[in-house]
Amino acid sequence: MGEFPVSLDSMRVAARALGDAVTRTPVLEDPDVNAMLGGQLLLKCENLQRTGAFKIRGALHRMLGLSAAETSRGVVTYSSGNHALGLARAARLTGSTAVIVMPSDAPAAKQDAVRAMGADIVPFERDTEESADVVADLVHRTGRLEVPPSAHPQVLAGAGTAALELLEDAGAPLDAVLVPCGGGGLTAATAVAMAEASPQTQVFAAEPALFDDTRRSLEAGARLANPKGRRTICDAIMTPIPGAMTFPINRALLAGGVTATDAEVRAAMRFAFTHFKLVTEPGAVVGLAAILAGRVPLSGRTVATILTGGNIDAARFSTLIGPDTDMKGNTK
Amino acid sequence: MGEFPVSLDSMRVAARALGDAVTRTPVLEDPDVNAMLGGQLLLKCENLQRTGAFKIRGALHRMLGLSAAETSRGVVTYSSGNHALGLARAARLTGSTAVIVMPSDAPAAKQDAVRAMGADIVPFERDTEESADVVADLVHRTGRLEVPPSAHPQVLAGAGTAALELLEDAGAPLDAVLVPCGGGGLTAATAVAMAEASPQTQVFAAEPALFDDTRRSLEAGARLANPKGRRTICDAIMTPIPGAMTFPINRALLAGGVTATDAEVRAAMRFAFTHFKLVTEPGAVVGLAAILAGRVPLSGRTVATILTGGNIDAARFSTLIGPDTDMKGNTK
Numbered sequence: 090m091g092e093f094p095v096s097l098d099s100m101r102v103a104a105r106a107l108g109d110a111v112t113r114t115p116v117l118e119d120p121d122v123n124a125m126l127g128g129q130l131l132l133k134c135e136n137l138q139r140t141g142a143f144k145i146r147g148a149l150h151r152m153l154g155l156s157a158a159e160t161s162r163g164v165v166t167y168s169s170g171n172h173a174l175g176l177a178r179a180a181r182l183t184g185s186t187a188v189i190v191m192p193s194d195a196p197a198a199k200q201d202a203v204r205a206m207g208a209d210i211v212p213f214e215r216d217t218e219e220s221a222d223v224v225a226d227l228v229h230r231t232g233r234l235e236v237p238p239s240a241h242p243q244v245l246a247g248a249g250t251a252a253l254e255l256l257e258d259a260g261a262p263l264d265a266v267l268v269p270c271g272g273g274g275l276t277a278a279t280a281v282a283m284a285e286a287s288p289q290t291q292v293f294a295a296e297p298a299l300f301d302d303t304r305r306s307l308e309a310g311a312r313l314a315n316p317k318g319r320r321t322i323c324d325a326i327m328t329p330i331p332g333a334m335t336f337p338i339n340r341a342l343l344a345g346g347v348t349a350t351d352a353e354v355r356a357a358m359r360f361a362f363t364h365f366k367l368v369t370e371p372g373a374v375v376g377l378a379a380i381l382a383g384r385v386p387l388s389g390r391t392v393a394t395i396l397t398g399g400n401i402d403a404a405r406f407s408t409l410i411g412p413d414t415d416m417k418g419n420t421k
Numbered sequence: 422m423g424e425f426p427v428s429l430d431s432m433r434v435a436a437r438a439l440g441d442a443v444t445r446t447p448v449l450e451d452p453d454v455n456a457m458l459g460g461q462l463l464l465k466c467e468n469l470q471r472t473g474a475f476k477i478r479g480a481l482h483r484m485l486g487l488s489a490a491e492t493s494r495g496v497v498t499y500s501s502g503n504h505a506l507g508l509a510r511a512a513r514l515t516g517s518t519a520v521i522v523m524p525s526d527a528p529a530a531k532q533d534a535v536r537a538m539g540a541d542i543v544p545f546e547r548d549t550e551e552s553a554d555v556v557a558d559l560v561h562r563t564g565r566l567e568v569p570p571s572a573h574p575q576v577l578a579g580a581g582t583a584a585l586e587l588l589e590d591a592g593a594p595l596d597a598v599l600v601p602c603g604g605g606g607l608t609a610a611t612a613v614a615m616a617e618a619s620p621q622t623q624v625f626a627a628e629p630a631l632f633d634d635t636r637r638s639l640e641a642g643a644r645l646a647n648p649k650g651r652r653t654i655c656d657a658i659m660t661p662i663p664g665a666m667t668f669p670i671n672r673a674l675l676a677g678g679v680t681a682t683d684a685e686v687r688a689a690m691r692f693a694f695t696h697f698k699l700v701t702e703p704g705a706v707v708g709l710a711a712i713l714a715g716r717v718p719l720s721g722r723t724v725a726t727i728l729t730g731g732n733i734d735a736a737r738f739s740t741l742i743g744p745d746t747d748m749k750g751n752t753k
Contacts, residue, residue, distance in 0.1 A: 110452070112449075112451075115469075117444075117469060119444075120471060121471060121472070121510070136698045137447075137449060137697065137698055137699075139451060139452060139453060140453070141698060178453070359735065362700055362735060362738075363735075365469065366469055366473060366699060366700040366701070366731030367469075367698060367699070367700065368694055368699065368700060369698070403691065403694060403695075403739075403742045403743060404743070406739075406742075407735075407738075407739030407742070407743065410735045410738075410739070411736070411739065
């Protein structure tokens with residue numbers, strides 16, 4: 090795996106560096122659910138991670154690698170919320186400060202939480218601006234270092250510690266792992282971890298049906314963007330295009346891409362609520378939704394997915410786990 | 422501890438007998454919550470247990486101790502839901518059948534789930550009938566064995582396996598443990614586990630303010646009943662009086678009893694939702710509610726509570742974690 094910017098070894102280094110600053114989240118299963126589904130379903134619960142999402146793993150690992158001068162100048166990033174929360178917390182933990190470029194339609198709960206962690210928010214318009222331009226301008230004007238959501242080897246290694254724990258705690262050989270996929274960092278890190286330590290495990294990118302840029306790009310063999318103007322309830326993974334650093338990894342290692350509709354995502358949130366007593370955000374259950382919709386065979390196999398986060402406010406959660414006939418959740 | 426019907430040794434026996442038929446639920450903490458509260462808060466997450474509550478531990482351990490003839494004749498119990506679910510599942514797992522005497526005001530979701538597990542329900546009226554009479558009549562007429570929610574040494578030993586795991590997984594000496602208390606079985610088992618293995622740990626019974634029979638009984642030194650006709654949102658622990666087998670243990674070993682109002686319980690459910698991404702039922706967070714209300718000091722200490730269950734339907738959960746001004750949740 091020497092050709093990739095992240096490796097199992099770099100994830101092990103990250104795991105040691107992170108220590109107990111991040112939570113070793115549980116891998117949950119329910120024998121009654123397994124009996125009902127006819128296969129073994131494993132949930133790596135990063136919704137139970139500190140700051141409510143896996144993103145702190147990568148953000149903190151990157152911050153721990155900064156020089157004193159870089160730490161002092163502070164950091165900047167683009168994020169719809171979970172990476173923002175992770176980076177804001179990581180900045181506090183390392184004595185630094187963070188500025189977050191955040192889409193103006195990001196959930197209010199996430200914006201409020203980011204501010205509560207002491208970070209400054211610079212709003213941007215998803216449909217008319219490019220987040221990269223706004224971030225580049227901030228870097229230029231402020232001297233802050235950019236800590237991207239995935240496009241840095243240390244961010245990828247940090248994210249990969251979740252896959253490392255899944256491998257160690259699964260208790261059974263994994264036939265497949267489905268990873269909710271935005272920019273593709275956690276997906277790529279998981280793919281590398283499995284390729285090195287469990288090569289028989291198929292890794293799939295799981296995406297919202299209307300944001301299936303990685304799936305289409307995998308089929309085309311080149312990075313394809315999503316059309317502007319689309320929306321999904323999966324706010325955490327409404328990314329415009331596969332990452333330039335992550336896509337080559339995903340193209341080389343993934344078994345493919347699968348999708349789930351917003352209605353299937355809501356059903357998966359209800360499933361996690363009813364059968365696992367877990368609060369999940371929509372973008373976190375795209376893999377679970379794809380499994381429940383039968384897009385990857387489960388029968389007689391062991392299939393895992395990473396529940397990537399649980400940052401959602403009570404009102405929105407209530408709407409999304411509410412009756413199907415209330416479609417507000419699909420247009421929010 | 423030879424004077425008690427349950428011991429650390431009997432819990433270890435139960436843990437071996439149960440094996441992986443029950444889940445070793447995680448003990449969760451969040452460093453940011455700890456910083457906010459000024460102490461270490463540990464949550465033993467039995468809401469993540471198979472069947473959604475700790476009760477299966479005791480029910481299954483008891484069922485595993487039955488003779489072939491007893492298993493074949495089947496079992497009967499009284500339960501408002503969680504013990505019913507545990508016993509129904511345990512009966513299925515051991516090739517037996519279960520009949521459940523259930524209050525007619527038990528949550529519909531629990532009644533439906535009990536039926537879905539193949540158990541029969543016999544309704545009873547909380548305010549005009551005594552559950553013990555209904556159960557005794559069923560035992561007499563059907564020859565089924567009663568598996569009580571707590572008043573049997575094997576049920577207590579099974580419940581105690583949760584306390585055993587908490588001790589092993591806490592990672593720090595426990596200053597106090599708060600246990601949501603209905604009949605007092607889990608409380609008593611936890612008290613015995615701590616008294617034997619961690620005698621410096623204070624164990625408290627945590628009860629709804631209007632169902633504080635154990636707290637009042639501890640003060641009086643004798644079992645006192647709750648007045649008939651009262652209600653609380655904590656359906657799982659609306660018990661009429663401390664158990665005859667459990668109260669002597671609790672009287673001997675508990676540091677005391679604490680209470681929480683329904684409004685404090687709702688706040689604790691919201692806290693678990695927001696900070697831990699956990700679905701809890703009201704009766705499961707009475708200990709957490711008491712901690713958050715400052716009834717047991719947390720500052721500079723390590724305090725654990727057992728989240729006993731998460732069996733609640735989406736509509737009721739949404740109401741209870743909704744705005745304070747919506748008081749429907751308090752009268753449901």
